[in-house]
Amino acid sequence: MNKIVILLGENRTPGQSDSHKVAVLIKDRLHKKDADIQIDLVSLSGFRIDMCTGCESCRRTGECTIQDDLADLKKIVLDADHIMIVSPIYADHIPGVLKNFIDRISYWMPIMNLLGRTTSSIVVASSAGQIYASGYLERTFQRFGTIHVRSFEISVDTPPMLLEKHAAEMDMLTDDFVDKVSLSLTHDFPLEDLDEQFLSFNRYKEIYALPEAQDFFGNTWKTSPALQHNSFLDAFQCQRMKKMDVISKG
Numbered sequence: 001m002n003k004i005v006i007l008l009g010e011n012r013t014p015g016q017s018d019s020h021k022v023a024v025l026i027k028d029r030l031h032k033k034d035a036d037i038q039i040d041l042v043s044l045s046g047f048r049i050d051m052c053t054g055c056e057s058c059r060r061t062g063e064c065t066i067q068d069d070l071a072d073l074k075k076i077v078l079d080a081d082h083i084m085i086v087s088p089i090y091a092d093h094i095p096g097v098l099k100n101f102i103d104r105i106s107y108w109m110p111i112m113n114l115l116g117r118t119t120s121s122i123v124v125a126s127s128a129g130q131i132y133a134s135g136y137l138e139r140t141f142q143r144f145g146t147i148h149v150r151s152f153e154i155s156v157d158t159p160p161m162l163l164e165k166h167a168a169e170m171d172m173l174t175d176d177f178v179d180k181v182s183l184s185l186t187h188d189f190p191l192e193d194l195d196e197q198f199l200s201f202n203r204y205k206e207i208y209a210l211p212e213a214q215d216f217f218g219n220t221w222k223t224s225p226a227l228q229h230n231s232f233l234d235a236f237q238c239q240r241m242k243k244m245d246v247i248s249k250g
C-alpha cells in the first residue's frame with residue numbers, strides 16, 4: 001500500500017487551522033481517487049522539535065545529539081512514499097516549527113536521504129508571501145533527493161465575490177494537484193525538470209567520492225547501493241524500487 005504523510009506546519013489548535021482544513025480536503029479528494037492509499041496527517045507542533053545547535057555531530061556520525069521527538073518524525077518521513085507539506089505563511093515564509101524540523105534534518109541533504117520519494121507542498125496565507133515559501137520548499141526537498149510534483153498557493157482572505165468568480169478555477173487547480181500527487185505514486189509519472197537534483201547529485205558525488213572524505217557523508221556515498229549509480233535518475237529509480245530500504249536511518 002502506498003503511503004502519503006502530510007506534514008502540517010500549523011501552530012494553532014490542531015484541527016482548527018486553515019491549513020489543516022485544506023489538508024483534510026486534499027486527503028478526502030485523494031481518497032476518492034484511490035481508497036487504498038494510506039494518508040496520515042502529522043502536525044509538527046504536536047512534537048518537541050528543539051532548535052539545531054550547529055554542533056555538526058551529524059556530519060561526523062550521522063546522528064543528532066539532541067534528545068527530543070525528532071527520531072519519531074524521521075521514521076514517519078522515511079516510511080512514506082510521498083511527503084506533502086501543508087503550511088500557513090508567517091511573515092512571508094514558513095513558520096518556525098517547520099523550519100526547525102527542516103534545519104534538524106538538513107544533514108540529509110548531502111546524502112539525498114529522501115531519494116526515491118516524491119513531494120508536494122501547499123502554502124496558505126491571508127493574502128501574500130506564499131511565493132517565497134513555495135519556491136523554498138520545492139528547492140529544499142529537491143536537495144533531499146525527492147521529485148517535487150506540485151506546489152499550490154492558497155489565499156484565505158479572498159473576498160466572497162472573487163471566491164465565487166474563481167470557484168471553477170480553484171476546483172481545477174485542486175484536481176490538478178490531487179492528480180499530480182496520485183500519479184507520482186505510480187510507475188507512469190513523468191520524470192522531468194530534474195536539473196536541480198542532477199546538479200546536487202553530481203556535486204555531492206564528486207566531493208564525497210574523494211578518499212579523504214571520511215566523515216558520515218563520505219562513508220555513506222561510498223557504501224550506499226543507490227548512491228553507487230552515476231546519475232540522479234538511476235539512483236532515484238533504484239531507491240524507488242527498493243521502497244523502504246533507506247540510505248540512512250540517522
Ligand SMILES: Cc1cc2nc3c(=O)[nH]c(=O)nc-3n(C[C@H](O)[C@H](O)[C@H](O)COP(=O)(O)O)c2cc1C
Nearest residue numbers: 017018019088089090091092124125126127128129
Ligand atoms: C504570526 C503570523 C504571521 C503571518 N504572516 C502572514 C504574511 O506574511 N502574509 C499573509 O498573507 N498572511 C500572514 N498570516 C496569516 C496566515 O498565513 C493565515 O491566517 C493562514 O490562513 C493561517 O493558517 P493556519 O490557520 O493554518 O495557521 C500570518 C499569521 C500569523 C499568525
